[in-house]
Each structure stands twice: as structure tokens, then as C-alpha cells.
Amino acid sequence: MIFLVLIASVLIAGVTVYQYREQSKDYHQDRLERKEEQIKQSISYTLQSTTYPVITENLGLIFKDEIYRIADVQNVNFNIYDLEGQLIKSSRPQLNNDSISRCLEAYLLNNLKESQNKRYVEDNLVAGNKYQASYTFITDQKFKPIGILNLPYYEDNSFNSMELREFLFRLGGVYLIMFVIAIFLAYFISKYITRSLATISDKLHQTDLTKRNEKIFVKNPSEEIGKLIDSYNEMIDELEQSAAKLARSEREQAWREMAKQVAHEIKNPLTPMRLTVQNFERNFKPSDPDAKVKIKEFSKTLIQQIDMMSSIASAFSSFAQMPAQQNETLNVVKTVKLALDIFNENYIHFISEEEEIIAKLDRTQLIRVVTNLVKNAIQAVPEVASPRILVSVVSDGAYVKISVADNGIGISDEVKEKVFEPKFTTKSSGMGLGLGMVKNIVETYKGSITLTSQPDKGSVFTVRFPKESEKK
Template sequence: MKRANIVRLVVPAVFILGISLLHYLTPLHLPMLHDIFQRLYYLPIILAAFWFGLRGGLVSSIVVSIMYAPHVLFQWGVHPSLELEKYLEILLYNIVGGVTGLLSQREVARREELHKTARGLEDSYKKLQSQADLVIEIEEQLRRAERLSVLGELSAVLAHEIRNPLGSIKGTAEILKDSFRPGESNYEFLEILLKETDRLNRVVEDFLGLARPLQVERATCDIMAELNEIVTLISTEAAARGVSIELNPAELPAVHGDREKLRQAFLNLLMNGLQATGRGGKLTVSASCPGPAEESPAVVELSFADTGEGIEPDRLNRIFEPFFTTKPDGTGLGLAITQKIVESHGGSIQVASEKGKGTTFTVRLPV
């Protein structure tokens, strides 16, 4: 029994016992005091009824009747008219206890009903809020799909109007390059022209890859093996930049996905982290299977964390938008393509960043 309930039981009992003692110990030639004590019995009855409802009110009134009846019978019995009045008072005790307890019980039931209604409204509000968030997310996906649709319409024009002239420019530059020797200024200019032509061609390829529908060839894919290969691939460039790479291995189940597309997504994230991390920094790749150990994992979670400068909060929610970039020479397509690859596998990608402490990309792929 709770301490509060014990106190509520003790208080009326002490009241009833104390008032009864006052009755029995007070001489009968002081009827005014007995009248006062007689009225005091209503206090424990009302308290018990208020705290314990109908049962409390009736029990306390019955106890009062039992305690008070001998006093009436043996001490006031010589006065029949007074005795009748006091028996009527006992009847009134039980009526007050019953009525007060019933009203209190109804009030408690009404209060509980109001609490239940409030909880139901709170749950409904939470559901509405979650549905509103879902609607906002779907609207954002629709807006993104609309932007990609516009890009898709432009892709056909770009394929013809940009790639073909680029091929001609590159071929002409290679022919002219053979006419000069290494070290000559014209030779260096033509090398720059070829380099920028290749860069522009990559931008067009990325743009077309983002615009057209992504074809995913499903097969069993060992995620840890892919990460090991990619980390080995970029380790030379990381060493040249003075950045250390740490891969935390884990036992992961196989993922059913497109190996080449996933490699491209992971490479984009690692190169972004590498370029964002200054000399002496660190790039950490971690893998895990969140969820209870006794159950089969539903997703594989990959984390790509760097110790770079981080991203400003006002830019953080735009980094997956096409053509939005924080790098001077970036195209703003790498992360948009990465998100498209991950989502085409039924997964999700999230980013968390703190200015001056670094950025973490978290990829979740279904098993």
C-alpha cells in the first residue's frame, strides 16, 4: 500500500477515535460540548468519502455509528427525547457518508475520463504531427522528382549539344599537341585544354547520370570487401594530403544490390570527406548492424566521419540538392547522385555536422 493511502486511512481513524474519547470523557452536564463533538464526526466521514469514494464514506459512517451508539445508549438513555435525536444523527451520518462518497466517486470517474480523453487527444495530435511530417517529406520528394524530371528533359539536349562538340575539341587538341614538344608554352596550354575538356565531360556525365532513371542490377554484395578496396584505393591520395583513414571492420550480412553503383556512392562520400579534412585530420569509416543481437538485422549501417571544418547549419539541409556545393571547384552533383543510388537500393542517407568539428554521413541499406 502506498504511503499516501496509509496516511489517508490513519487520519479519519484518528479523528473518529479522538472525537469518541471526547464524548465519553466529557461530563453530560456540558451538552453544548457534546453537540459540538457530535458535529465533528462529519469531518472524518467527509474526508473518507472524498478520498475513498462510496466505500470509504459508508465504512467511516458505520464506524462512527458503532463508536457513537454506546455513548447514546448508556449515557443519554435516561433522556428518551435526546436519545431519539441522537439516533437520527447517526442515521444522518450514514446518509452523508453515502451521498458524499457517491458524488466523490463520480467525480473521480469523470476526472479519469477527462484524463483518458486528454491522452487520446495527445495521441491524436502526435499522429497528426507525424502524418504532417510525412506529408512534408513526400512533398519534398515530389519537388525533387520534379526537378529531376526537368533535368531529364534537358539531358537529351545536353547529350547532343555538349558531348559531341567536346569530343571534337578534345580530338583537335590532341592532334595539335603532337605538333609541339614538352616544355613549350603551347604544349602546356593544350594540356590544360585537354584536362578541362575531360573535367567538363565528367560534369556532363554526372549530370546525365543524375537526370536519367537509375538502372540497378541486383546481386549479392559484400559491403566490407567493397569498403576495404575503396579505402586501399584512396589511401595513397590520403597520405599525400596528410590525412589518416581508419576502417572499423564488422561482421555484416550480404546486401542485395548493385556492386558498381554502391562503390560509386561510397567513393563519393570518402572523397568528399578526404577533401574536407585538412592535413593531420582523420577520416573514419565504421559499419554495424543496429538492432537486437538475437534477431536478424534488417539494415546495415555505414558511417563516414571526417574531422574537417564542418558545414554551416543553413547549408546542411541543401547539400543533397543538385548543383549546390561548398567547394570552389565542385559541381554539386556528387552527393545528389550518391543519395539517388542509396535510395534506389531502398536505403537512406543522413548527414550530421558541427562547425569546426567535422561531418558524418550515415548510410542505411536494407539486408
């Protein structure tokens, strides 16, 4: 209702302004034509009563004094030009002749000659006011053109403008009253219509999946409201059933996710253990003078991975939690090198400008982060002719930065945002939990992990750990 009142007021105001302008335009056009016709009749009468031959050369003599009398009677000034556009006589005083065009422009003469009714009206603006000038031929008794009559006409719209302002002011007052009435009517009608909906709205706001929801009961509802209440009550019944199914499904899904996570975590140390055993079996020689050292390193690596599996099993016994952080002061450069020893690929390279970068981190979780990132890089380069993986460790102020770069297949922009999500993977095998686990470990230390990648060129994973870690 309010909208309709506003639209109506704008439309009527626009139509009123348009109507006043058209009315004013028609009024001035009719008045100009009447004045022009009256002057032409006076000129025709003068030409009939003159003793001079009615030719162009005698117009100045014929209207020497008569032009002032006609202008005084008709209360309008006018000018007479010859057929070439030269000024012959003007009814204006000699003092103002400087403002009168003494020679008509060529386009005026052409437009006058080409017009069907031998009449041309030019519109101009003078000092902000509309100014019209009509041009028509003066003919003799045989209707032969002997001169040109020019009638200047200045439009005076002050009266019409005043009337328009008064009308719009009154119209605005009426519509202001209508607007206030429309506001009150709209308010009370909407309250009347929605009184039954208020109860339904309150119940909808109180609907909660975590508790039992009450049904709606309204006395003598209308047919439409009754149908809405019945639909709501049916929805409440279905909602309770769905909530029970959802809770059961969420519990089952949680256990499935936990089982997948534990399987993935156990698989992580098993793979390097297998590689270590194979490498030891292939390269170990009993006659080697460093045999005891190699056996010691081999045992140390296996014990580390076994301890990792043990910690995972212990954590799972406490409702499948990730192993708690055991922060210790360690050399990150040395630990990362140790994590890379389990890989036999000759295209894996390690660089660090420093021999020692000390930070407080969990050794097991740091190794897990590095091995997961390197395994991810290895899986990205099987189809590359000259694969290369570069692992670097640098000190970055209060942080230690570990980067794993490869020249593999890369990752598209559409996939970048999803690579750290659990269960997301672009590979044909695996459960896609590795990078998600890496992100969780990094965020636990209030660190950050970023990915830079270009398809068919490679990827770079960069991890930043604070040297003085602080648990969340």
C-alpha cells in the first residue's frame, strides 16, 4: 500500500509537469500564430491602400511610418526583410537596431523556401528564456513574394510556473496525508493478518535438533493457517525420526573416520620400516668395517618407527587421540636429514645453509610431517622424465621454514583449496589423510603450511614452525 501511494504520487507529479509544459507550448504556439496572422492582415491592408507600387524596393517607403502604427496596435514588434535577407524596416526604436539581425542567415532563407506552408519558426534561448522567431513571406495582391516578415516572440512562463508550483505543493500535501494513512492501514492490516502466524513463527524459532520440540495448537485457525500448522506438526514428527537416524549415523561415521585415521597413521611407519629393511638387506655386507655402525643405525630407525606405532596404538586406546606432543629441544636440520634417510630415491636432495637450527618440537611429529610431504612429492613425479625433489631447511627469524619442492604434475587452482581436507586425494589409491594430518600438526604448533603450484611444472609445500613452540 505504501509502495502504491509513492508510485502514484510520483507518476501524477510527472504527468502534471508534462501536461503543464505541453499546455504552455501549445499556448505560445497558438499565440504566435495569431499575432502573426493579425500582423499579416494589417500589412495586407496597408499594401492595398498604398499609392506606391507594391514591389520589394518600395517596402521601406510603404512602411516608413505605418510599421510603428501596426506594432503599436498589435502590441508586438516585428521586422521586414527583402527576399535576399537584408533588413528593410524594423518597428523597434533606432536605439535598439544594433540587436536586430541586419542580414538573415542562409539556412533561414533555405528553410523558409523549402517549407510546405512557406513558414519557418526558429527556437532559441536568450538569457535563459525561450525565444521564438517566425519567418513568413509578404506577398502582393497576386500572391507573389515581395518580402519576409520576421516576428520575434519571447515566451513568458512565469504565470504557468507559479501555477504549477502551487498545484504540486497542494498535491504533495494530499499525498502526504494519504501516505500517513497508508502506513497506519498497512500496520494494522498486517498485524490482523499475521496474528496467527506469530505463534507459528515463535515455534519455528524455538525448533532445535538437540531437544524434543513441541507441536503447535491454535484454536479455530483459518483454512490456510490450519494447513500450515498441520505441515509443521508433521515436520516435527519427521524431524525427531531424522534426528535419531542422524545421531546414529554420525556415531558410526565418527568410528569409521577414526579407523581410517589410525590405519593411515600405522601405515606411515610401516612403509619406511619396509624400505629400511629392504635397503639394509640389499646393501649390508658382514665384511664391511662399518657393519656395526650400520646395524646400529638400522636398529635405531626401526626402533623409532616401532615407538611411533606404539604411541599411535596407545593413543587409540584413549579414544583414538593423536599422540600428545612431547616437545624437546632438537636440531631441525639433523632431524629432517634423519627423516630422509628412509627414502632410497636418488632424485631426493637436501640443502640447508646452516648446520644447526634449534627449535622446541616433537621429534616424532616433525618426522611425520617431513615423510608425508616427501611421499606426496614422490607420488607427483612418476611420469616426469627427470624427476627432482628438493627439501630445504632455513631459519626465518623466530620461525624455522621447511620446504619440499618437486617438478611433478602440479596441482590445478580448483584443487588447491581442497588438498588439506581429510579424505581428499587426486590419486587412484590412498585415503587422502596425509596432508590433512600434516596441517593439523602444524596448526597445533601455531605454525602455517602453504602450497604454491603450477600444472605440469611442479609444487612447493612450505611449513613454518615457531622455534619456541606454544601449544594451542
